[in-house]
Amino acid sequence: MANAPxxxxxxxxxxxxxxxxxxxxxxxxxxxxxxxxxxxVERTGWLTRREFMESxxxxxxxxxxxxxxxxxxxxxxxxxxxGVGVSVAGMMVPAAxxxxxxxxxxxxxxxxPLTGAAFAGIGPVTAGMTAGLxxxxxxxxxxxxxxxxxxxxVIALAFLAFVxxxxxxxxxxxxxxxxxxxxxRHDRPETGRGPESE
Amino acid sequence: MSDPLxxxxxxxxAAALGMGGYGSLPVLREDLLLTGLATxxxxxxxxxxxxxxxxxxxxxxxxxxxxxxxxxGAVAALVASCLPPLVMVPLVAFARGRLLSPGFAGFSRxxxxxISGLLLAFGVxxxxxxxxxxxxWWHIALAIGALAVTIQGRIHPALLIGxxxxxxxxxxx
Numbered sequence: 001m002a003n004a005p006x007x008x009x010x011x012x013x014x015x016x017x018x019x020x021x022x023x024x025x026x027x028x029x030x031x032x033x034x035x036x037x038x039x040x041v042e043r044t045g046w047l048t049r050r051e052f053m054e055s056x057x058x059x060x061x062x063x064x065x066x067x068x069x070x071x072x073x074x075x076x077x078x079x080x081x082x083g084v085g086v087s088v089a090g091m092m093v094p095a096a097x098x099x100x101x102x103x104x105x106x107x108x109x110x111x112x113p114l115t116g117a118a119f120a121g122i123g124p125v126t127a128g129m130t131a132g133l134x135x136x137x138x139x140x141x142x143x144x145x146x147x148x149x150x151x152x153x154v155i156a157l158a159f160l161a162f163v164x165x166x167x168x169x170x171x172x173x174x175x176x177x178x179x180x181x182x183x184x185r186h187d188r189p190e191t192g193r194g195p196e197s198e
Numbered sequence: 199m200s201d202p203l204x205x206x207x208x209x210x211x212a213a214a215l216g217m218g219g220y221g222s223l224p225v226l227r228e229d230l231l232l233t234g235l236a237t238x239x240x241x242x243x244x245x246x247x248x249x250x251x252x253x254x255x256x257x258x259x260x261x262x263x264x265x266x267x268x269x270x271g272a273v274a275a276l277v278a279s280c281l282p283p284l285v286m287v288p289l290v291a292f293a294r295g296r297l298l299s300p301g302f303a304g305f306s307r308x309x310x311x312x313i314s315g316l317l318l319a320f321g322v323x324x325x326x327x328x329x330x331x332x333x334x335w336w337h338i339a340l341a342i343g344a345l346a347v348t349i350q351g352r353i354h355p356a357l358l359i360g361x362x363x364x365x366x367x368x369x370x371x
Contacts, residue, residue, distance in 0.1 A: 021253075028248075028255040028355055029219070061297055061306055062286040064213035064222065065256035069283035076287050084287055088280055095253025096260045096276045102247045103264040103272075110243075114367065119242065121340060121366020122359055124325055126245045128341035129358065131321030132348025133220050138314035141307060151311050158315025162224060163322065169224035173215050173312045180308020185300040 009046055009078040011086050017044065018071065018090025023098070032067055032091075036074075046078055068092065150183065200235050202270035205263060208235070209278035212259075217309050219256030222279070224316035226259070227323075230266060238324055240265040249355045321345075336369050 017039045025032040033056070041052050055073040062069035068088055075087025109115045142151040154176055161167045208229045209222075216222035223241075230236035244265060248258025256279055263275025289297060296302060325341050326333065340362060347353050 023252050025252050025254075026250070026354075026356060030351075032254050058290050058294075058297065059283075059286060061302070062283040063215070063217060064279055064282040065219045065254050065259075066217075066283065067219075067254035068256070068280050069286040072284045072287045073290060076291070084284065088284065091253060092257075092276060092280055095251060095257050096272065099247060099251040099253075099257045099260045100264050100269065100272045102251055103244070103261040106243055106247060107265070113371070117370040118363035118366045119239070119246075120337075120370030121362040121364065122246050123239075123242045123362075123366075124337040124340035125344040125358055125362030125365075126242050127321045127325035128344025128346075129249075129321075129348045129355065130220065130223070130245070130324070131318050131341070132345045134314045134317035134321065135345070135349050136351075137218070137310060137317065141310045141314065151307070154308065154311040155315040155318070158312040159319045160315075162316050162319035169228055169316050170211065170215050172316060173225070173309055176308040176312035177305045178308070180304040180306070180311075181301050182304065184307040184311075185304030 008080065009044075009083070011079055011082060013044075014075065014079055014083055015086050015090045017046075018075075018087050019094055022091040022094040025095075029067060033070075036067075036070070040074060047074065051077070147184075154179075154184075200267040200271060202267055202274040204233075205235070205267045205271045206274040206278045208233075209259060209263060209275045210281060213279045214282040217306070217313055219254055219258070220317060221310075221313045222256070222259065224313070224320050226262065227320060230262070235266045236262060242324055246359050249359050334369075336365065340365055 020039055021032060021035045025035045037049075037052055040047050041049055047055075052074075055070055055077065059066045059070035059073055068091075071087040071091045072084045075083035075085070077083075079086065106115075138151075138155055142148050142155075158172050158176060161172045162169060208226070212222035212225040212229065215225050227238075227241060230241075231238065241262065244258045244261035247261040248255065251257045251261070259275045259279045260272050263271040263273070265271075267274065321341075325337065344358055344362065347358060348355075
């Protein structure tokens, strides 16, 4: 590992590192986190492993896409407020361009019978993968013992609210968040989940 | 084609209420389906594109924005999904202690557990309508297989999507 930087990292260097992360990480959070660590810790030494993990842990508490929060936190640490913009844009804009290109290609082929047949298989796989992500997320959050039963009950109630009532998911999320302040506050925030749950 | 500003508001709300890239899915589905801006089919397509694309898991949101509103919708989705997570920068700088308080821990846990239940239900919801022929045995088998493999985490998600497409080409024609 290289030495930590003596001053702020140059914005051009920072942009290059994040563009590499945004264009080379295929398949989601696991590969993205791996590349972040490779570029920002192992190759450049801009961050120590501990600094990276600290930012990673804090990013797990954010709303929305955790890795955007991680890019913002690291960018701020390395180059101040301009580093936030460079880091987030460097990671997300190239990825978004690639995503739009793939989406446009799919739109062009949407009416073809073979595309329809392929999505007859992709649909159930996507459903199973989404349910799998829910299980992974729950596994990292549910506590042991009696408190775990309470956590599972919350999951079950949220599930039933979605499939069995007309209550908005937004209301469900806010309600259980507020209830959690009173009923689920015994431990420190959960920050040890794997990247795939992001 | 949808108004990018209206899409921006929808995506901003979903990102602010969700935790994690997929945490926004239940709220997004409700808002986009109820307003007729997207279909379940497009949600599945966006999730598949997101798995083949680069960057974080949440890039499916950009794809969904594109399906709902073209390039303008994709830009609206990108900007809206990037803003809520960045609240962490000032929070960590000025209120780090509060983030580690028991009250915030409880709030965070409540939100995460609710999202887990909602995501599970979302998976069931998008499995149910599988074309004019209805739900076949192999749809259910594929979903259960994908669920198990995802939990195990040994197969790349893009490969899993590719296997699903191959199964669809063989069994779904």
